[in-house]
Amino acid sequence: MISTSAVDTYIEQNSRRFVEELKELCSFPSISNHGLDAVKPARDWLAQSLGRFTDRVETLEAGGMPALYAEVRGTGKRKILLYQHYDVQPVDPVDLWSSPPFEPNEKDGRIVARGVADDKADVMARIHALETLKSLGEVPVTLRFLIEGEEEIGSKSFEKIAHDHADKLRADGCLWESGTSFDDAGRPTLQFGCRGLLYVTLRVRLLDFDQHSGFASIYPSAAMYMIGALASLRDQDMNIKMEGFYDRAIKPTEADRRMMAKIDPEVDKRRKLVGFEKLVRDPKPEQVIEQMLFLPTCNVAGIASGYQGPGSKTVLPAEAMAKLDFRLVPDQDPNEVLAQLRKHLDKNGFEKVEILAGEGEKPARSDVDSAIAKTVIESVRELHGEPVLWPFMPATGPMHPVVADLGVPTVLPVGVGRPDNRIHAPNENIHAADYVDTIRLMCRIWQRFGEG
């Protein structure tokens, strides 16, 4: 086997080029929300990068943004599925960025660019880890790269891709894109699942055109109708009023509680960074993590009606729009929640609110004691110290088809994630040093899993 010191030396010697290649990937504005043409250049560039190590780079399609697939045969028997995505979130409000989001900017050891943390660093780190082991000898495990193109818009066709290509995706373990990675005290963190998501756009129109607001005494208000509908869904404490909403939401087990007790809720540091005064439900410190994971949400991601410009305009708006996202806990099902939402609106007098589009992802949990989990825990312990284990992450990924349908044990390993990465927000950034460590960890995991 290639020695750890040889691996570390190769990575060290090539680290500058590795960072530059990461920045090159981040210069592609692969915003999946902007459609097929927006994501293609990044995908083509990645197909070339992977093509250096295998002649089997394929495109898998199922009606949405195409995914890239490539297998690299290893010397050992075991197979690892590597899940990443090459698409990124939109950039607005763009005027809050300190540098253009697709002109990666390095300053004080940080790289600022849309997508650099979520998750182009994972994409490139795994390609650079592959280059490292290939350059020094052989890869001891078969690697199955799956880089999808619509994670940020709900991975609509990923379930179908996973089902259609089950033989290509099955493996002894799956390394998902990395999650939070480091807490604010710098402790490495690992996660073994994710929450689900339902995202909908709501609209209501009660008049044919906007009216002079003097008529508000007699003409109905679309804005108030939407506000009433949203207010009926939940209160300020995130108690969601939809019938049956909590029925399938699991409670933490004793093992989950023991795991979560070791997680630092970092309330003061979060407060300083994020600027909240009180958390939702004002939990005790020891309840924060349980709430973060096990409390499903109904979030107003956007609302718009009437006049939004400077000064005053006295108008009764004809129409109102809102965007809602629900973060779901295992074993809630987005299709069921969509039906509950429709039923709730109808039952509470808001039948005129249309649900224009709904997209969903199911939540998923994987076993903390699987072989791949053990390998990752040991490798992280060796490189970064004792990891903090999370039953699942508060965010969402399309893990359900892999974890539940294909039955592949899955881990979100340590990557570049820090609490101040500003993912999905202006000035998304990572530490360049974390990027290099991500490559080192990946080599260790593959080598250790290949031996097993």
Added chain:
Amino acid sequence: MISTSAVDTYIEQNSRRFVEELKELCSFPSISNHGLDAVKPARDWLAQSLGRFTDRVETLEAGGMPALYAEVRGTGKRKILLYQHYDVQPVDPVDLWSSPPFEPNEKDGRIVARGVADDKADVMARIHALETLKSLGEVPVTLRFLIEGEEEIGSKSFEKIAHDHADKLRADGCLWESGTSFDDAGRPTLQFGCRGLLYVTLRVRLLDFDQHSGFASIYPSAAMYMIGALASLRDQDMNIKMEGFYDRAIKPTEADRRMMAKIDPEVDKRRKLVGFEKLVRDPKPEQVIEQMLFLPTCNVAGIASGYQGPGSKTVLPAEAMAKLDFRLVPDQDPNEVLAQLRKHLDKNGFEKVEILAGEGEKPARSDVDSAIAKTVIESVRELHGEPVLWPFMPATGPMHPVVADLGVPTVLPVGVGRPDNRIHAPNENIHAADYVDTIRLMCRIWQRFGEG
């Protein structure tokens, strides 16, 4: 006295030029919401127009958009104050206009332009009426033109202007800008007052920057906080929950009810035009007008938070904004309502909602039996048939300083207003024929009042 037929002939012979001059005034984009520079060209043009009949055109200022003032001495003893405004509403959404809002477009007998109905037709009709009488002989009544520049943004400095220049504005009667003018059956309408207004911008910020919506389980939502605050203010039936809000709102007298019984509520025609399914509170036809006038409102003129673009963005917004307008019934006071709003927000757990800006106008009622009222009623009866009388109009104007502080009996006469004028909305328009009739009516009123 100049004969009615001489007046009508002069107006008829000059009607094409009169319409062209109205269109010229409408080509100035005098949106007061856009600031001082936006309104100046229209004001300068009007000062020149008035300067043809008096060498005493003045500018009255009190910290806001300047008003124009001009006195034209008449042969009789009586004085009439003429109130108009030269500013207009914003034009958005501009893509819904069939022609550019400041390129007046004539088609099928209609003129389409921002401000043509509200109220540049009144401004020009009174100048053209003055030209008509001056050309044919003498004006029998002293005319005091007051053309203000910020009616559409709440006439912030008008009260001070009225108080500072009380001697210039006092008169035996005041003709306000015209109101609805014609109901859908074509019957002329007169109004003797207006509702008041409080307009505020609300803002709440609970986080320093937008967060990934996965954190909605623990970080508070500015969007929901604003939605909760707005929902607490009123229900879908316009029952307003602020303590003391209705205390000063007058109820209709028996005389008011007799007046309103003669007004056609035009529910079916309104439904066809505006497209509502049900009116607020689902009133019986005979209750509609009373509700339109005597039910004060709390209207969401605008709301904005988070992502409003196409597709999905999973964000927990740091901030939310709303614009509210309250239409007030005599004798409600906007300053009191502003204090009630602050108190309501604080008492209901919404103390973090800031009230960024507040502007108000007091409601006002004038006597239906005054000399100027009788003159207008008789003149309208002669030209258009029996007028329908409204105690006051559902909309707002800065009448209070004139009616209540200076004690000038005031009427909103018949002008160009029709139910399909689309004031404050895209494609604002008038009938050119109504414009010519407005000039004729004005000459009759002045002649009749001068005789009295």
